[in-house]
Amino acid sequence: MRLQGKKALITGATSGIGQAIAEAFAREGAYVAVVGRNEQRGKQVVETIKIVGGSAVFFAAELTAKTDIDRLMKAVDETFGPVDILVNNAGIFPSGLTTQIDEATFDAVIATNLKAPFFLSAILLPQMAKRGSGKVINITSGAAFVGSPPMALYGSSKAALTLLTKAWAAEFGPNGVNVNAISPGPTSTPGTMDGKESLEQVVQTLPARRIAQATEIAGAAVYLASDEASYVHGTTIAVDGGGLAVVV
Numbered sequence: 750m751r752l753q754g755k756k757a758l759i760t761g762a763t764s765g766i767g768q769a770i771a772e773a774f775a776r777e778g779a780y781v782a783v784v785g786r787n788e789q790r791g792k793q794v795v796e797t798i799k800i801v802g803g804s805a806v807f808f809a810a811e812l813t814a815k816t817d818i819d820r821l822m823k824a825v826d827e828t829f830g831p832v833d834i835l836v837n838n839a840g841i842f843p844s845g846l847t848t849q850i851d852e853a854t855f856d857a858v859i860a861t862n863l864k865a866p867f868f869l870s871a872i873l874l875p876q877m878a879k880r881g882s883g884k885v886i887n888i889t890s891g892a893a894f895v896g897s898p899p900m901a902l903y904g905s906s907k908a909a910l911t912l913l914t915k916a917w918a919a920e921f922g923p924n925g926v927n928v929n930a931i932s933p934g935p936t937s938t939p940g941t942m943d944g945k946e947s948l949e950q951v952v953q954t955l956p957a958r959r960i961a962q963a964t965e966i967a968g969a970a971v972y973l974a975s976d977e978a979s980y981v982h983g984t985t986i987a988v989d990g991g992g993l994a995v996v997v
């Protein structure tokens with residue numbers, strides 16, 4: 750098992766990609782903190798992990814306010830213990846042209862996709878650095894790398910997270926912490942259920958010609974969380990069916 754004895758905190762683990770990462774980490778021997786808002790789904794994920802012999806615990810948290818992040822991390826500190834692996838996965842992805850985005854949507858996207866990873870990492874990275882080891886994995890998006898009309902706001906939040914991945918690698922890499930990112934392509938999750946038709950169109954342009962399963966994203970997360978990735982710093986692994994490799 751590649752993550753035996755490690756403690757991993759995964760945000761947005763009550764659904765989709767985060768859930769798949771939580772289950773994959775638990776299969777590799779990690780003790781997993783499943784973080785999300787929906788208590789019922791959170792407890793289900795924990796049960797699913799326990800049924801197959803893994804260990805996990807659910808922490809309910811709304812991550813958009815720093816006070817909530819501080820409350821979460823106090824509870825994690827008291828009942829879970831030192832976090833070896835942080836996966837900043839929770840995210841929202843409303844699409845809309847720049848002229849259609851209202852202030853509330855702007856604030857929600859930035860708070861969820863950028864502010865939450867920033868302050869969670871600001872708490873955990875120094876602790877990891879002090880121990881001389883740790884892994885942070887940011888879940889970004891292909892929208893961080895190319896301009897796409899309905900994705901200006903979402904893409905900019907993920908572009909900022911891509912930059913933070915490099916900045917944190919520079920800041921904490923010398924203390925033994927690996928900070929990296931995964932850029933998923935179109936992936937079948939509860940969050941993309943409504944837009945499945947447009948995803949089906951997008952995938953026709955990909956070398957892979959299909960939507961990803963969340964377990965395929967989780968495989969890269971296991972690699973980045975493991976000792977096998979000990980010399981990998983500040984990079985983004987595109988698990989995107991080849992989307993960023995081709996011009997359409």
Ligand SMILES: NC(=O)c1ccc[n+]([C@@H]2O[C@H](COP(=O)([O-])OP(=O)(O)OC[C@H]3O[C@@H](n4cnc5c(N)ncnc54)[C@H](OP(=O)(O)O)[C@@H]3O)[C@@H](O)[C@H]2O)c1
Nearest residue numbers: 761763764765766785786787811812839840935936938940
């Ligand atoms: N699916 C794709 O095609 C795709 C492609 C590229 C990148 N991504 C990125 O991958 C990540 C996961 O996407 P997904 O498709 O798995 O999404 P999803 O199924 O909609 O799940 C989103 C998760 O984020 C959590 N979350 C959202 N807002 C939150 C908040 N304010 N506080 C706490 N938790 C919050 C949700 O928690 P609750 O449900 O408990 O509220 C849920 O667990 C996102 O960062 C997304 O941008 C996805």
